Amino acid sequence: MNELLQLDLLASRYNYYAVVLLLGIGLYTVVESPNLVKKVIGMNVFQTGIFLFFITLAYRTGGNPPVVTEGGGPYVSPLPHVLILTAIVVGVSLTAVALALIVRIYSEYGTLDEETLEQLYYD
């Protein structure tokens, strides 16, 4: 019985699997991909994993949207939503700065490949 309950618990937490998967894929892309644009995409995927983690935290079974109405609670927690709205804005600004830097690097060196760049860079 107890084991069944645990299996059930594991099966119902699929959001967290998605979080781990996104964090892993994101980090792997940042480290492994030689292409600078793909590194930035990896960084975005990594951050999306964190966003999903926060939104999952806010969820509660049978909860209503946090808008006060006649029916009343229980409500899902609105706080993580607000935090993630802010974090998304931060993420967008970071992506913008990163892409602007990549445009400059490409116009100067004519490549987006990290290894080629490394050779040019240390000359």
Added chain:
Amino acid sequence: MIEHLPVLLVVLPIVGGTLPLVASFYTDRIGWYVATAAMLCHTVLAGLLGWTVWTDGVVSYAVGGFAAPYGIELVVDGLSVALVALVSVVSLGVLAYARSAGPRSNAFYSQFLLLATGLTGMSITGDVFNLYVFLEITGLAAYGLVASGREANAAVAALKYLIVGTIGASLYLLGVGYALAATGTLNMADLADKLAAVGYDSTLVLTAFGLMVGGLTVKVALFPLHTWQPDAYANAPDTVSAYISALVSTVSAYALARLLFSVFTVQFLDAVPVAQWALLGLACVSIVAGSALAVSQSSVQRMLAYSSVSQFGLVVAGFTIATPIAVVGATVHLVGHAVMKGGLFAASGIIERRTGATTVGGYAGMAARTPLAAGSFAVLALAMVGVPPAVGFVGKWYIVVGAVEANAWPVVAVLLASTLLTLAYFARLVERLYFAEPTIREETAVADGGDSPVSTGMITVVVAAAVLAVALTAAVPAIEQLLETLPPLLNQ
């Protein structure tokens, strides 16, 4: 007015930062004046706030009138006010240097003020998520400033900094998520109570500690997470490397201390010795590896950058030991290092402009051609090694005494060895400056230095930094008294 001081410190530079951009439609040379006016006001406000904390103790401010723990709280105690004052003074110094050293565009000064906003915000916030936001504001401004160098490799260095820095800040954010899941609050003081109630051995709390501290060590640039730092410091314009090396890692190390003392508290370190030893181990590895890498560099600016990796190892070790005397030492070294390292970068900028020398070999015999800059460089280098009566000595001494008190003998050995290692890379540079035959001929130097003259203002800043590196020793008792406003520390 007076009760709004904490929030004004953040609002002033961020509003000031928008003005140069708007003014760009009319004129392109107004940025410096706006930045200087904003930072002068910032200094006055920081002074007033310092006086309030000195006389009345901790100041707290509810942003927008939403009371803590629901709203965002700004908390100013002795440690944060010391950091705010440091940000003001160093910013003014860097502005005086930038007057003729450039860059001169309005956009540069907007980013400069944005960086000051982020640093001030990080110093006074009492909310862990708000800390993340200010961490990213600091980061964004710093990436832009590093990229403002004329050569394209500045953009490469900035992109590297951006990717590593963002991963670090994101790990911190993930840690905030774990702390939120464990306690349901984001306010630092409230977290301290509720984390204790949850239990320090809870997996959620331990994971939160690991991720938040790990994320911040990337920003502090402890070994092996320092890889972004030497490129960023060496490829940015002199003004920017002086500013960033003096403040960005410094304020991140402060944030780490804030987490240790105000969020997780020393009871956590007491209850989970593994956390304390892991952080101490990281700090010690950083001290040794940073020094070893610094010794092997031929470029002076890269050597100074690796030296920061090692010095921040010292500071983090002091904070992690967490006895009152070690914390005083770490704070003194944190403030002292900011003045010394900023001054060293500024001096190396002047020496490069005057003589064209950028490598350890090139520094040979350059003291005769630029006596004031070389003299200040030598004083700052010796202060960094820890020759009394300079501030570098006092900080290291207190940290070592703290480590002895805590019976952390391996740490004591590393701390003492670090002084020798610091001597190894600075002494050979000072020796070259004064006692070696020049390897760079006069004519090439003039050709190199012709288009970027050195102004009296720049020299004054460097000399002032050297004087301050010695004079700060007199301020140690004041810092000791300010730190009495901190939450209780370990007594051993």
